Amino acid sequence: MAQRLDRHIQELYPDFSRSRIEGLIKAGFVSVNGKAALKAGAKIADDDVVAVEVPPPVPAVPEPEAIDISVVYEDDEIIVIDKMPGMVVHPAPGHFSGTLVNALLHHCPSLSGIGGVARPGIVHRLDQDTSGIIIVAKTQRAMDSLAKAFASHKGVRKTYLAVCHGKPSLVSGRIENMMGRHPVDRKRMAIVSKGGKSAITNWRVVGSEKAYSVIECDIETGRTHQIRVHMAALGCPVIGDKTYGKSALDKKLSPVPKRQMLHAWKLEIRHPTTGEQMSFVAPPPDDMKAYLSE
Missing domain, CATH: 3.30.2350.10 (Pseudouridine synthase)
Structure with a gap:
């Protein structure tokens, strides 16, 4: 007999509140037959295998x-x-x-x-x-x-530097779409047609080295993994990105990246009490400079 997924989990974990169960599902900690659950109200059959990963408090x-x-x-x-x-x-x-x-x-x-x-x-x-x-x-x-x-997003400007595989066909552009949780892998983000939130990234190529480019990204919104998803959609995934990148290409680089080459290098914002317009800059760390200097 079909049953709602959240009610089934409630039977397995009677001490869990409805909000905690919904949180586990949204965070990707629940799977049905090996695939991440999509909705708390999804119907499951008696022979479906439901797995719940409960993170430590x-x-x-x-x-x-x-x-x-x-x-x-x-x-x-x-x-x-x-x-x-x-x-x-x-x-x-x-x-x-x-x-x-x-x-x-x-x-x-x-x-x-x-x-x-x-x-x-x-x-x-x-x-x-x-x-x-x-x-x-x-x-x-x-x-x-x-x-x-x-x-x-008023009075705030966040600018990042990303070292990305490949070279965009244009030297600059604007990516504007809707972004939300991946429909299958809930720990990933994805460009979606409905149910997401607006995500806007303005980008321009500021350097090009062999098989990769240095791209400056100015974001108008701050969605989870926004730049990483947008650069992958551009066809130029961030070097070292284990979630949205290309590991086969990463392995060909010297040095092989140990993390995604993404750096929040500049923040412009008004001081919260004085109203003064302020700008803060941080140079890229050494592991990223290894690619910028080649």
Whole structure:
């Protein structure tokens, strides 16, 4: 007899709330017959095999940790960091320590509780393997102002450098489409025809070396994996991208990339309390310079 997927999981895990079950499904932790589940209300048959991966709980309050961070700018309201590649921004399943939040709480103890205890001060994020500029609020008023600015995309300009396989047929362009979760692999993002959110990337080639290009990406929106998905759609996936890239081409490079060559090199934004227009720049890290210098 057919049954809703979420109700079936509720029977397996009676202590789980409906919102937690929906969260597990949306995050790609539930599969039916080996394929990622699409909807909480999907019908399943008696002989369907449902697998649920339950991630370990995240500690409610992150602990301060003495981790070196590169401070680009700091005042009483904000702190701007040049995030190293490989560092997770905030604690999450599989990454309970060693995150930027843990480091920030040690650097600035008063940060605790700003905008919530789990992600204090965090108003935007970078992928674990993406390096570069990230701004953090040190007060609640700065948090509120920055969150509003990032949500509206007004007065905020984020520019990235990406080293990508191949060469675009044009020297610049604009990619505008809808982006959402991949219909099968829920841990990936994809360009979708319905159900997604607007994603806009303006790009231009700023350098070309042999079989790859250096592309400057100015994003008007901040969707998860936006640049990585858009560069792959352009036919020039980011070098070292294990999710959307081309591993066969990566292996032919010297050095072989250990992470995606994507760097948030510039952020322009108005100061949350003074209104001053500010610009912050972080040079690419050494592993990325190895490709830029060839």
